[in-house]
Amino acid sequence: MRYLRRPCLRLIAVLLLTGGAAICGHVDIVVDQKGGGDYQTITAAIEALPMFAYQRTVIFIRNGVYEEKLRIDQNYVTLRGESRDSTIIRYSILRSAWDEQRDPIGPAVININGDDAVLDQMTIENTQPEIGPHAFTVFGTGTRTVITNCNILSKGGDTVSLWNYKEGMYYHANCYFAGAVDFVCPRGWCFIRDSQFYEVKPTAALWHAGHFDPEQKLVVVNSNFDGVEGFYLGRHHYEAQFYLLDCRFSANMADKPIFLHAYDDPTRNNPYYHGDRNYFYNCRKTGAPYAWYNDNLSAAPGSPSPEDITPAWTFGGKWDPERR
Secondary structure (H helix, E strand, C coil), rough: CCCCCCCCCHHHHHHHHHHHHHHCCCEEECCCCCCCECCCCHHHHHCCCCCCCCCEEEEEEEEEECCCEEEECCCEEEEECCCCCCCCEECCCCHHHHCCCCCCCCCCEEECCCCCCEEEEEEEEEECCCEEEEEEEEEECCCCCCEEEEECCEECCCCCCEEECCCCCCEEECEEEEEECCCCECCCCEEECCCCCCCCCCEEEECCEECCCCCEEEEEEEEEEEEEECCCEEEEEECCCCCECCCCCCCEECCCEEEEECCCCCHCCCCCCCCCCCEECEECCCCCCHHHHCCCCCCCCCCCCCCCCCEEEEECCCCCCCCH
């Protein structure tokens, strides 16, 4: 597995803001399978939290393979692993299986219902073996969700599904995402930087829904896209807005622009008032280039410069996860 390892000072700022005590060595709860902490399972640690919290709780998870399916209802919860590759949370679950027999935990490996959650420095994997069917790894309905320094893996679609379509704001940095169709598929506002994406099937890597507010957008900065031969960059079923800056595409990416998926039955299609809103700056591809990702940032609303495209800009000034 390959992912970006270069130091990133802005990640320190993010963690200082969202769970700063953890990066300085402070933790509130320690989970250790071998019995050297407060709890031996992550589930037990989460269940011990009060329902209503007004300050951040940092749960530090020692190295190990945790076969657990988690539900986080509380606000201000940080799950921080001891190391990115050796702190592993995994579970096998298809979305279709959960739909047939729903449990209260949720359809994903980690299910986030609270606001201001942070996942840092771990591997999270949906281990179901089929390539293609929907298989959530992280599912969420909260807002201001932060995922940093993580490997988020699935062989199915919708790997990272953060779906608070009205208010959802999400920040991801220095992550490795893998999955099938629409494996990173936020609803609302999302900013991703310094990350890698790997598509395991010749389908779309990115998906976005921004129909509730015309300002909703998905921004990806300084990231790499790779996958099986013929994978394509992105699609959407609703109003959407994509910004990709300083991104690199492998030779395996198909010559297929980001597109609106339309059904043959017109009653299934949603209104499409704003048209295509796909903006690029300084993106490069290995091998023969494609014209559809040529620079066109000046055509975006307000004609932003590359320097304008920050998390604070993405979230309309409501949230700045990189602010010191």
